[in-house]
Amino acid sequence: MATDLLKNIRSRIERAGGIGEFPDWYILELSGFKRRWSTDMVVDLTDPADPLKTKPESIKVVRVQHRTPDNSWITGGGWRHHPDVTLSQMESHAIEMSLKDWIIGIPHGGSKGGAAFDPRKVSQKDLLTIVLRIVSEAIEENIIGPYIDRWAPDVNTNPTIMKWIQDHYAYEMRKQGRPQPAAAVTGKPVQFGGMPGREEATGRGLHYALQTFRKNLDIKLPDEPTAVLQGFGNVGYNFAKLAKEFGIRIVGVQDQYGGFYHPDFSIDELFKYVNENPRRTVAGFHEVCKGDPINSPEELFAKKCDIAVPAALEEAITPEVAKNFGARILLEGANGPTLPESDPILEDKGVIVIPDIYANAGGVTVSYFEWEQDTHIRPFDPMLEPPKERDAGLVFSALQGAFSRNGKNIIQLRNTIKEGRKPITYRLASYIYAMNRVFPIFEVKRRKN
Numbered sequence: 195m196a197t198d199l200l201k202n203i204r205s206r207i208e209r210a211g212g213i214g215e216f217p218d219w220y221i222l223e224l225s226g227f228k229r230r231w232s233t234d235m236v237v238d239l240t241d242p243a244d245p246l247k248t249k250p251e252s253i254k255v256v257r258v259q260h261r262t263p264d265n266s267w268i269t270g271g272g273w274r275h276h277p278d279v280t281l282s283q284m285e286s287h288a289i290e291m292s293l294k295d296w297i298i299g300i301p302h303g304g305s306k307g308g309a310a311f312d313p314r315k316v317s318q319k320d321l322l323t324i325v326l327r328i329v330s331e332a333i334e335e336n337i338i339g340p341y342i343d344r345w346a347p348d349v350n351t352n353p354t355i356m357k358w359i360q361d362h363y364a365y366e367m368r369k370q371g372r373p374q375p376a377a378a379v380t381g382k383p384v385q386f387g388g389m390p391g392r393e394e395a396t397g398r399g400l401h402y403a404l405q406t407f408r409k410n411l412d413i414k415l416p417d418e419p420t421a422v423l424q425g426f427g428n429v430g431y432n433f434a435k436l437a438k439e440f441g442i443r444i445v446g447v448q449d450q451y452g453g454f455y456h457p458d459f460s461i462d463e464l465f466k467y468v469n470e471n472p473r474r475t476v477a478g479f480h481e482v483c484k485g486d487p488i489n490s491p492e493e494l495f496a497k498k499c500d501i502a503v504p505a506a507l508e509e510a511i512t513p514e515v516a517k518n519f520g521a522r523i524l525l526e527g528a529n530g531p532t533l534p535e536s537d538p539i540l541e542d543k544g545v546i547v548i549p550d551i552y553a554n555a556g557g558v559t560v561s562y563f564e565w566e567q568d569t570h571i572r573p574f575d576p577m578l579e580p581p582k583e584r585d586a587g588l589v590f591s592a593l594q595g596a597f598s599r600n601g602k603n604i605i606q607l608r609n610t611i612k613e614g615r616k617p618i619t620y621r622l623a624s625y626i627y628a629m630n631r632v633f634p635i636f637e638v639k640r641r642k643n
Protein backbone atom coordinates (compact mmCIF):
# COMPACT_ATOMS: atom_id res chain seq x y z
CA MET A 195 0.00 0.00 0.00
CA ALA A 196 1.53 3.26 -1.10
CA THR A 197 -0.24 5.74 1.18
CA ASP A 198 -1.97 5.88 4.53
CA LEU A 199 -5.60 5.13 3.72
CA LEU A 200 -6.77 6.06 7.21
CA LYS A 201 -5.09 9.46 6.97
CA ASN A 202 -6.77 9.95 3.57
CA ILE A 203 -10.29 9.27 4.81
CA ARG A 204 -9.78 11.28 8.01
CA SER A 205 -8.67 14.27 5.95
CA ARG A 206 -11.78 13.93 3.78
CA ILE A 207 -13.97 13.84 6.90
CA GLU A 208 -12.23 16.94 8.26
CA ARG A 209 -12.70 18.76 4.98
CA ALA A 210 -16.35 17.74 4.73
CA GLY A 211 -16.72 18.70 8.41
CA GLY A 212 -15.34 22.19 7.72
CA ILE A 213 -17.55 22.81 4.70
CA GLY A 214 -20.61 21.29 6.39
CA GLU A 215 -19.85 23.35 9.55
CA PHE A 216 -20.01 20.36 11.87
CA PRO A 217 -18.65 20.76 15.44
CA ASP A 218 -15.20 19.46 16.37
CA TRP A 219 -16.52 16.73 18.66
CA TYR A 220 -18.38 15.22 15.70
CA ILE A 221 -15.27 15.12 13.50
CA LEU A 222 -13.33 13.48 16.34
CA GLU A 223 -16.15 11.01 16.87
CA LEU A 224 -16.18 9.98 13.21
CA SER A 225 -12.38 9.84 13.02
CA GLY A 226 -12.17 7.34 15.88
CA PHE A 227 -13.45 3.83 16.52
CA LYS A 228 -15.73 1.95 18.84
CA ARG A 229 -13.57 -1.16 18.81
CA ARG A 230 -10.44 -2.60 17.17
CA TRP A 231 -9.49 -6.24 17.37
CA SER A 232 -6.10 -7.35 16.14
CA THR A 233 -4.41 -10.65 16.87
CA ASP A 234 -1.63 -12.86 15.56
CA MET A 235 -3.30 -16.22 15.14
CA VAL A 236 -0.99 -19.24 15.11
CA VAL A 237 -2.54 -22.02 13.09
CA ASP A 238 -1.25 -25.43 11.93
CA LEU A 239 -1.32 -25.63 8.14
CA THR A 240 -0.14 -28.28 5.69
CA ASP A 241 3.64 -28.35 5.47
CA PRO A 242 4.57 -27.58 1.82
CA ALA A 243 7.66 -29.82 2.26
CA ASP A 244 5.59 -32.79 3.43
CA PRO A 245 1.81 -32.71 2.85
CA LEU A 246 1.29 -35.38 5.52
CA LYS A 247 2.66 -33.07 8.20
CA THR A 248 1.58 -29.67 9.50
CA LYS A 249 3.60 -26.54 10.11
CA PRO A 250 2.62 -23.61 12.38
CA GLU A 251 1.97 -20.30 10.63
CA SER A 252 1.19 -16.93 12.19
CA ILE A 253 -1.60 -14.96 10.50
CA LYS A 254 -2.57 -11.41 11.40
CA VAL A 255 -6.33 -11.09 11.88
CA VAL A 256 -8.12 -7.76 12.37
CA ARG A 257 -11.65 -6.50 12.77
CA VAL A 258 -12.58 -2.86 13.26
CA GLN A 259 -15.97 -1.55 14.36
CA HIS A 260 -16.40 2.13 13.59
CA ARG A 261 -19.23 4.05 15.28
CA THR A 262 -22.93 3.64 15.91
CA PRO A 263 -24.83 6.88 16.60
CA ASP A 264 -27.28 4.95 18.73
CA ASN A 265 -26.20 2.24 21.17
CA SER A 266 -28.94 -0.07 19.90
CA TRP A 267 -27.41 -0.11 16.41
CA ILE A 268 -25.04 -2.88 15.43
CA THR A 269 -22.14 -2.74 12.97
CA GLY A 270 -21.64 -4.62 9.72
CA GLY A 271 -19.13 -4.91 6.93
CA GLY A 272 -16.91 -7.03 4.72
CA TRP A 273 -14.46 -9.78 5.57
CA ARG A 274 -11.42 -10.20 3.28
CA HIS A 275 -8.48 -12.53 2.81
CA HIS A 276 -5.46 -10.76 1.33
CA PRO A 277 -1.76 -10.50 2.22
CA ASP A 278 -2.01 -6.68 2.42
CA VAL A 279 -4.63 -6.63 5.20
CA THR A 280 -3.56 -4.19 7.94
CA LEU A 281 -5.27 -2.58 10.90
CA SER A 282 -5.11 0.89 9.39
CA GLN A 283 -6.49 -0.31 6.03
CA MET A 284 -9.43 -1.93 7.81
CA GLU A 285 -9.94 1.19 9.94
CA SER A 286 -10.31 3.30 6.81
CA HIS A 287 -12.75 0.80 5.27
CA ALA A 288 -14.80 0.61 8.48
CA ILE A 289 -15.34 4.39 8.30
CA GLU A 290 -16.31 4.06 4.63
CA MET A 291 -18.81 1.36 5.55
CA SER A 292 -20.49 3.68 8.06
CA LEU A 293 -20.73 6.45 5.48
CA LYS A 294 -22.30 4.02 2.98
CA ASP A 295 -24.86 2.87 5.55
CA TRP A 296 -25.80 6.45 6.36
CA ILE A 297 -26.04 7.53 2.71
CA ILE A 298 -28.51 4.73 2.04
CA GLY A 299 -30.32 5.19 5.36
CA ILE A 300 -29.32 1.87 6.95
CA PRO A 301 -29.51 2.10 10.77
CA HIS A 302 -26.16 0.37 11.36
CA GLY A 303 -22.54 1.46 11.72
CA GLY A 304 -19.64 0.26 9.60
CA SER A 305 -17.05 -2.40 10.27
CA LYS A 306 -14.43 -4.22 8.28
CA GLY A 307 -11.93 -6.97 8.83
CA GLY A 308 -9.75 -9.56 7.31
CA ALA A 309 -6.89 -11.98 7.60
CA ALA A 310 -3.46 -11.27 6.10
CA PHE A 311 -2.63 -14.33 3.99
CA ASP A 312 -2.74 -15.25 0.32
CA PRO A 313 -5.69 -17.61 -0.22
CA ARG A 314 -4.24 -18.72 -3.56
CA LYS A 315 -1.37 -20.31 -1.66
CA VAL A 316 -3.42 -22.45 0.75
CA SER A 317 -5.45 -25.62 0.12
CA GLN A 318 -9.22 -25.67 0.57
CA LYS A 319 -8.73 -27.74 3.74
CA ASP A 320 -6.28 -25.20 5.21
CA LEU A 321 -8.59 -22.34 4.22
CA LEU A 322 -11.38 -24.00 6.19
CA THR A 323 -9.04 -24.49 9.18
CA ILE A 324 -8.10 -20.79 9.10
CA VAL A 325 -11.71 -19.60 8.80
CA LEU A 326 -12.99 -21.80 11.65
CA ARG A 327 -10.18 -20.63 13.96
CA ILE A 328 -10.94 -17.00 13.15
CA VAL A 329 -14.62 -17.50 13.95
CA SER A 330 -13.89 -19.28 17.26
CA GLU A 331 -11.57 -16.46 18.33
CA ALA A 332 -14.01 -13.77 17.18
CA ILE A 333 -16.77 -15.40 19.25
CA GLU A 334 -14.47 -15.55 22.26
CA GLU A 335 -13.81 -11.82 21.86
CA ASN A 336 -17.51 -11.07 21.30
CA ILE A 337 -16.66 -9.56 17.94
CA ILE A 338 -19.23 -11.31 15.72
CA GLY A 339 -22.97 -11.87 16.04
CA PRO A 340 -26.33 -10.82 14.65
CA TYR A 341 -26.70 -8.20 17.38
CA ILE A 342 -23.01 -7.23 17.53
CA ASP A 343 -21.31 -7.16 14.13
CA ARG A 344 -22.39 -8.91 10.94
CA TRP A 345 -19.77 -10.05 8.45
CA ALA A 346 -20.14 -9.98 4.65
CA PRO A 347 -18.16 -11.06 1.56
CA ASP A 348 -15.30 -8.89 0.33
CA VAL A 349 -12.00 -9.46 -1.50
CA ASN A 350 -11.34 -13.22 -1.85
CA THR A 351 -14.36 -14.27 0.20
CA ASN A 352 -17.64 -15.56 -1.21
CA PRO A 353 -20.99 -17.19 -0.29
CA THR A 354 -19.29 -20.53 0.48
CA ILE A 355 -16.92 -18.91 2.99
CA MET A 356 -19.82 -16.92 4.46
CA LYS A 357 -21.67 -20.22 4.96
CA TRP A 358 -18.64 -21.73 6.74
CA ILE A 359 -18.54 -18.72 9.06
CA GLN A 360 -22.26 -18.90 9.75
CA ASP A 361 -22.21 -22.68 10.34
CA HIS A 362 -19.35 -22.45 12.78
CA TYR A 363 -20.96 -19.52 14.55
CA ALA A 364 -24.21 -21.51 14.88
CA TYR A 365 -22.31 -24.59 16.11
CA GLU A 366 -20.52 -22.63 18.84
CA MET A 367 -23.80 -20.97 19.91
CA ARG A 368 -25.55 -24.34 20.03
CA LYS A 369 -22.80 -25.73 22.26
CA GLN A 370 -23.43 -22.84 24.66
CA GLY A 371 -27.21 -23.32 24.49
CA ARG A 372 -27.64 -19.90 22.87
CA PRO A 373 -29.89 -18.96 19.90
CA GLN A 374 -28.40 -19.35 16.41
CA PRO A 375 -30.02 -16.86 14.04
CA ALA A 376 -28.49 -16.92 10.56
CA ALA A 377 -27.82 -13.18 10.68
CA ALA A 378 -24.23 -13.15 12.00
CA VAL A 379 -23.20 -13.27 8.36
CA THR A 380 -24.66 -11.91 5.13
CA GLY A 381 -23.94 -12.85 1.53
CA LYS A 382 -24.73 -16.48 2.34
CA PRO A 383 -26.01 -18.86 -0.37
CA VAL A 384 -29.71 -18.27 -0.97
CA GLN A 385 -30.66 -21.78 0.27
CA PHE A 386 -29.19 -20.94 3.68
CA GLY A 387 -30.83 -17.64 4.46
CA GLY A 388 -29.05 -15.59 1.80
CA MET A 389 -30.89 -12.89 -0.07
CA PRO A 390 -31.66 -13.40 -3.77
CA GLY A 391 -29.62 -10.87 -5.74
CA ARG A 392 -26.92 -10.33 -3.05
CA GLU A 393 -24.15 -11.73 -5.22
CA GLU A 394 -24.72 -9.23 -8.01
CA ALA A 395 -25.88 -6.40 -5.75
CA THR A 396 -22.67 -4.35 -5.79
CA GLY A 397 -22.23 -4.66 -9.58
CA ARG A 398 -25.91 -3.89 -10.13
CA GLY A 399 -25.78 -0.96 -7.72
CA LEU A 400 -22.97 0.56 -9.78
CA HIS A 401 -25.32 0.60 -12.77
CA TYR A 402 -28.10 2.20 -10.70
CA ALA A 403 -25.64 4.84 -9.45
CA LEU A 404 -24.56 5.61 -13.00
CA GLN A 405 -28.18 5.71 -14.19
CA THR A 406 -29.05 8.18 -11.40
CA PHE A 407 -26.16 10.50 -12.23
CA ARG A 408 -26.87 10.36 -15.97
CA LYS A 409 -30.52 11.19 -15.39
CA ASN A 410 -30.01 14.01 -12.89
CA LEU A 411 -26.96 15.62 -14.47
CA ASP A 412 -28.13 15.25 -18.03
CA ILE A 413 -24.70 13.93 -19.08
CA LYS A 414 -24.50 13.66 -22.85
CA LEU A 415 -23.18 10.21 -23.69
CA PRO A 416 -23.44 8.12 -26.85
CA ASP A 417 -26.37 5.68 -27.20
CA GLU A 418 -24.11 2.85 -26.12
CA PRO A 419 -21.47 4.32 -23.77
CA THR A 420 -18.17 2.45 -23.53
CA ALA A 421 -16.44 1.38 -20.32
CA VAL A 422 -13.12 0.01 -19.13
CA LEU A 423 -13.06 -2.16 -16.06
CA GLN A 424 -10.34 -3.09 -13.55
CA GLY A 425 -10.97 -6.31 -11.58
CA PHE A 426 -13.13 -9.23 -12.61
CA GLY A 427 -14.13 -10.65 -9.22
CA ASN A 428 -17.54 -10.30 -7.59
CA VAL A 429 -17.95 -6.59 -8.35
CA GLY A 430 -16.29 -6.43 -11.79
CA TYR A 431 -17.76 -9.67 -13.09
CA ASN A 432 -21.30 -8.72 -12.12
CA PHE A 433 -20.92 -5.19 -13.46
CA ALA A 434 -19.84 -6.74 -16.79
CA LYS A 435 -22.61 -9.36 -16.69
CA LEU A 436 -25.25 -6.62 -16.45
CA ALA A 437 -23.56 -4.14 -18.81
CA LYS A 438 -25.63 -5.11 -21.86
CA GLU A 439 -28.90 -4.86 -19.91
CA PHE A 440 -27.95 -1.29 -18.96
CA GLY A 441 -26.76 -0.39 -22.47
CA ILE A 442 -23.05 -0.19 -21.65
CA ARG A 443 -20.32 -1.68 -23.89
CA ILE A 444 -17.20 -2.90 -22.09
CA VAL A 445 -14.10 -2.31 -24.22
CA GLY A 446 -11.25 -3.28 -21.90
CA VAL A 447 -10.61 -5.26 -18.72
CA GLN A 448 -7.49 -5.65 -16.58
CA ASP A 449 -6.59 -7.60 -13.45
CA GLN A 450 -3.31 -8.28 -11.63
CA TYR A 451 -2.22 -10.85 -14.23
CA GLY A 452 -2.88 -8.80 -17.39
CA GLY A 453 -5.67 -7.47 -19.55
CA PHE A 454 -6.97 -6.62 -23.00
CA TYR A 455 -8.60 -3.89 -25.06
CA HIS A 456 -11.01 -4.51 -27.91
CA PRO A 457 -13.82 -2.14 -28.98
CA ASP A 458 -16.20 -4.95 -29.86
CA PHE A 459 -15.41 -8.32 -28.29
CA SER A 460 -17.93 -10.98 -27.28
CA ILE A 461 -18.64 -10.70 -23.54
CA ASP A 462 -20.00 -14.28 -23.50
CA GLU A 463 -16.69 -15.50 -24.87
CA LEU A 464 -14.91 -13.58 -22.08
CA PHE A 465 -17.08 -15.19 -19.38
CA LYS A 466 -16.36 -18.63 -20.84
CA TYR A 467 -12.63 -17.86 -20.94
CA VAL A 468 -12.54 -16.68 -17.31
CA ASN A 469 -14.76 -19.46 -15.97
CA GLU A 470 -12.57 -22.12 -17.58
CA ASN A 471 -9.38 -20.52 -16.26
CA PRO A 472 -8.16 -21.83 -12.86
CA ARG A 473 -6.94 -18.32 -11.89
CA ARG A 474 -10.18 -16.75 -13.17
CA THR A 475 -8.13 -14.11 -14.92
CA VAL A 476 -8.78 -12.06 -18.08
CA ALA A 477 -5.04 -12.16 -18.95
CA GLY A 478 -4.42 -13.77 -22.31
CA PHE A 479 -7.91 -13.01 -23.62
CA HIS A 480 -6.45 -10.57 -26.17
CA GLU A 481 -5.31 -13.63 -28.12
CA VAL A 482 -8.85 -15.01 -28.18
CA CYS A 483 -10.58 -11.75 -29.13
CA LYS A 484 -7.70 -10.53 -31.33
CA GLY A 485 -7.45 -7.36 -29.29
CA ASP A 486 -4.54 -5.45 -27.75
CA PRO A 487 -2.91 -6.66 -24.55
CA ILE A 488 -3.08 -4.33 -21.53
CA ASN A 489 -0.31 -4.71 -19.02
CA SER A 490 -0.93 -2.04 -16.40
CA PRO A 491 -3.64 0.08 -14.80
CA GLU A 492 -1.95 3.14 -16.38
CA GLU A 493 -2.62 1.67 -19.84
CA LEU A 494 -6.19 0.67 -19.05
CA PHE A 495 -7.31 3.96 -17.54
CA ALA A 496 -5.67 6.02 -20.30
CA LYS A 497 -8.02 4.48 -22.89
CA LYS A 498 -10.49 6.98 -24.37
CA CYS A 499 -13.96 5.86 -23.33
CA ASP A 500 -17.03 7.13 -21.47
CA ILE A 501 -16.78 5.32 -18.13
CA ALA A 502 -13.90 3.84 -16.11
CA VAL A 503 -14.72 1.39 -13.34
CA PRO A 504 -12.00 0.45 -10.84
CA ALA A 505 -13.35 -2.71 -9.16
CA ALA A 506 -10.19 -4.31 -7.73
CA LEU A 507 -8.15 -2.89 -4.85
CA GLU A 508 -7.46 0.49 -3.26
CA GLU A 509 -5.33 3.24 -4.82
CA ALA A 510 -5.71 2.31 -8.50
CA ILE A 511 -6.18 5.95 -9.52
CA THR A 512 -2.81 7.46 -8.66
CA PRO A 513 -1.97 11.04 -9.73
CA GLU A 514 -0.09 9.58 -12.74
CA VAL A 515 -3.18 7.59 -13.76
CA ALA A 516 -5.36 10.68 -13.19
CA LYS A 517 -3.17 12.86 -15.43
CA ASN A 518 -3.73 10.57 -18.41
CA PHE A 519 -7.27 9.56 -17.50
CA GLY A 520 -9.18 8.78 -20.67
CA ALA A 521 -12.78 8.43 -19.43
CA ARG A 522 -15.40 11.12 -18.76
CA ILE A 523 -16.90 9.37 -15.75
CA LEU A 524 -15.12 7.58 -12.91
CA LEU A 525 -17.49 5.07 -11.32
CA GLU A 526 -15.82 3.75 -8.15
CA GLY A 527 -16.59 0.06 -7.66
CA ALA A 528 -13.66 -0.65 -5.33
CA ASN A 529 -13.31 0.92 -1.89
CA GLY A 530 -10.82 3.79 -1.79
CA PRO A 531 -9.63 3.44 -5.42
CA THR A 532 -8.69 7.13 -5.80
CA LEU A 533 -5.89 8.87 -3.94
CA PRO A 534 -6.78 12.32 -2.50
CA GLU A 535 -4.03 13.91 -4.66
CA SER A 536 -5.76 12.53 -7.76
CA ASP A 537 -9.10 14.21 -7.02
CA PRO A 538 -8.11 17.78 -8.04
CA ILE A 539 -6.44 16.46 -11.20
CA LEU A 540 -9.62 14.64 -12.21
CA GLU A 541 -11.67 17.72 -11.31
CA ASP A 542 -9.53 19.96 -13.53
CA LYS A 543 -10.00 17.52 -16.38
CA GLY A 544 -13.77 17.72 -15.89
CA VAL A 545 -14.11 14.02 -14.96
CA ILE A 546 -17.35 13.28 -13.09
CA VAL A 547 -16.46 11.13 -10.08
CA ILE A 548 -19.25 8.96 -8.70
CA PRO A 549 -17.68 8.16 -5.33
CA ASP A 550 -17.26 4.73 -3.74
CA ILE A 551 -19.28 5.45 -0.59
CA TYR A 552 -22.35 5.94 -2.79
CA ALA A 553 -21.54 3.96 -5.96
CA ASN A 554 -20.64 0.61 -4.41
CA ALA A 555 -23.24 0.65 -1.61
CA GLY A 556 -25.39 -1.98 -3.39
CA GLY A 557 -23.76 -4.85 -1.50
CA VAL A 558 -24.23 -3.37 1.95
CA THR A 559 -27.83 -2.47 1.14
CA VAL A 560 -28.79 -6.01 0.18
CA SER A 561 -26.76 -7.35 3.12
CA TYR A 562 -28.96 -5.22 5.34
CA PHE A 563 -32.10 -6.72 3.72
CA GLU A 564 -30.63 -10.15 4.43
CA TRP A 565 -29.90 -9.27 8.05
CA GLU A 566 -33.47 -7.97 8.50
CA GLN A 567 -34.82 -11.19 7.02
CA ASP A 568 -32.62 -13.46 9.13
CA THR A 569 -33.21 -11.69 12.42
CA HIS A 570 -36.86 -12.49 11.70
CA ILE A 571 -37.87 -8.88 11.51
CA ARG A 572 -38.97 -10.22 8.15
CA PRO A 573 -39.83 -13.92 8.18
CA PHE A 574 -37.49 -16.43 6.58
CA ASP A 575 -38.49 -20.05 6.46
CA PRO A 576 -36.73 -22.22 3.89
CA MET A 577 -39.35 -24.96 4.29
CA LEU A 578 -42.35 -22.74 3.68
CA GLU A 579 -40.86 -20.41 1.15
CA PRO A 580 -38.37 -22.12 -1.18
CA PRO A 581 -35.65 -19.62 -2.06
CA LYS A 582 -35.99 -20.30 -5.77
CA GLU A 583 -39.46 -18.83 -5.61
CA ARG A 584 -38.45 -15.75 -3.69
CA ASP A 585 -38.14 -12.86 -6.01
CA ALA A 586 -34.91 -10.96 -6.60
CA GLY A 587 -37.06 -8.41 -8.46
CA LEU A 588 -38.34 -7.00 -5.17
CA VAL A 589 -34.79 -6.67 -3.90
CA PHE A 590 -33.70 -4.91 -7.08
CA SER A 591 -36.53 -2.42 -7.08
CA ALA A 592 -35.80 -1.51 -3.44
CA LEU A 593 -32.12 -1.16 -4.37
CA GLN A 594 -32.87 0.99 -7.38
CA GLY A 595 -35.15 3.19 -5.25
CA ALA A 596 -32.38 3.68 -2.66
CA PHE A 597 -29.84 4.67 -5.32
CA SER A 598 -32.18 6.97 -7.14
CA ARG A 599 -33.45 8.81 -4.02
CA ASN A 600 -30.10 9.26 -2.34
CA GLY A 601 -28.15 9.98 -5.53
CA LYS A 602 -30.60 12.75 -6.38
CA ASN A 603 -30.24 14.18 -2.87
CA ILE A 604 -26.43 14.12 -3.11
CA ILE A 605 -26.53 15.96 -6.44
CA GLN A 606 -28.96 18.55 -5.07
CA LEU A 607 -26.83 19.07 -1.97
CA ARG A 608 -23.71 19.49 -4.11
CA ASN A 609 -25.46 22.18 -6.15
CA THR A 610 -26.16 24.24 -3.02
CA ILE A 611 -22.63 24.24 -1.53
CA LYS A 612 -19.53 26.02 -2.79
CA GLU A 613 -15.94 25.80 -1.61
CA GLY A 614 -14.54 29.26 -2.41
CA ARG A 615 -16.07 30.02 -5.80
CA LYS A 616 -16.18 26.46 -7.01
CA PRO A 617 -18.96 23.94 -6.45
CA ILE A 618 -17.80 21.06 -4.24
CA THR A 619 -17.15 17.61 -5.65
CA TYR A 620 -19.70 14.81 -5.56
CA ARG A 621 -17.33 12.98 -3.24
CA LEU A 622 -17.43 15.76 -0.65
CA ALA A 623 -21.18 16.14 -1.12
CA SER A 624 -21.59 12.41 -0.39
CA TYR A 625 -19.55 12.74 2.80
CA ILE A 626 -21.58 15.74 3.95
CA TYR A 627 -24.84 14.00 3.04
CA ALA A 628 -23.90 10.91 5.11
CA MET A 629 -22.68 13.05 8.02
CA ASN A 630 -25.84 15.20 7.95
CA ARG A 631 -28.15 12.22 8.15
CA VAL A 632 -26.86 10.84 11.44
CA PHE A 633 -25.68 14.06 13.09
CA PRO A 634 -28.93 14.61 15.04
CA ILE A 635 -28.75 11.04 16.42
CA PHE A 636 -25.12 11.45 17.50
CA GLU A 637 -26.13 14.73 19.17
CA VAL A 638 -28.81 13.05 21.27
CA LYS A 639 -26.34 10.32 22.29
CA ARG A 640 -23.80 12.98 23.30
CA ARG A 641 -26.37 14.77 25.46
CA LYS A 642 -27.24 11.48 27.18
CA ASN A 643 -23.59 10.69 28.03
Ligand code: NAD
Pocket residue numbers: 272347348349350351396424425426427428429430448449450451505506507508527528529554555557558
Ligand atom coordinates in the same frame (compact mmCIF):
# COMPACT_ATOMS: atom_id res chain seq x y z
P1 NAD B 1 -12.84 -10.22 -5.52
O1 NAD B 1 -11.80 -10.86 -4.69
O2 NAD B 1 -14.05 -10.99 -5.89
O3 NAD B 1 -12.18 -9.67 -6.88
C1 NAD B 1 -11.04 -8.85 -6.91
C2 NAD B 1 -10.61 -8.67 -8.35
O4 NAD B 1 -9.51 -7.75 -8.38
C3 NAD B 1 -10.11 -9.94 -9.01
O5 NAD B 1 -10.53 -9.97 -10.35
C4 NAD B 1 -8.60 -9.81 -8.95
O6 NAD B 1 -7.97 -10.49 -10.01
C5 NAD B 1 -8.45 -8.30 -9.12
N1 NAD B 1 -7.19 -7.79 -8.57
C6 NAD B 1 -6.60 -8.12 -7.41
N2 NAD B 1 -5.44 -7.46 -7.26
C7 NAD B 1 -5.32 -6.66 -8.35
C8 NAD B 1 -4.33 -5.74 -8.79
N3 NAD B 1 -3.25 -5.49 -8.07
N4 NAD B 1 -4.53 -5.12 -9.98
C9 NAD B 1 -5.63 -5.36 -10.72
N5 NAD B 1 -6.59 -6.23 -10.36
C10 NAD B 1 -6.43 -6.88 -9.19
O7 NAD B 1 -13.25 -8.87 -4.75
P2 NAD B 1 -14.60 -8.05 -4.90
O8 NAD B 1 -15.55 -8.52 -3.87
O9 NAD B 1 -15.01 -7.98 -6.32
O10 NAD B 1 -14.10 -6.61 -4.40
C11 NAD B 1 -13.44 -5.71 -5.28
C12 NAD B 1 -13.45 -4.31 -4.64
O11 NAD B 1 -14.79 -3.90 -4.42
C13 NAD B 1 -12.76 -4.22 -3.28
O12 NAD B 1 -12.22 -2.92 -3.15
C14 NAD B 1 -13.92 -4.38 -2.32
O13 NAD B 1 -13.64 -3.85 -1.05
C15 NAD B 1 -14.98 -3.60 -3.05
N6 NAD B 1 -16.36 -3.91 -2.67
C16 NAD B 1 -16.82 -5.19 -2.72
C17 NAD B 1 -18.15 -5.44 -2.39
C18 NAD B 1 -18.76 -6.82 -2.48
O14 NAD B 1 -19.98 -6.92 -2.29
N7 NAD B 1 -18.01 -7.86 -2.78
C19 NAD B 1 -18.98 -4.38 -1.98
C20 NAD B 1 -18.47 -3.07 -1.97
C21 NAD B 1 -17.16 -2.86 -2.33
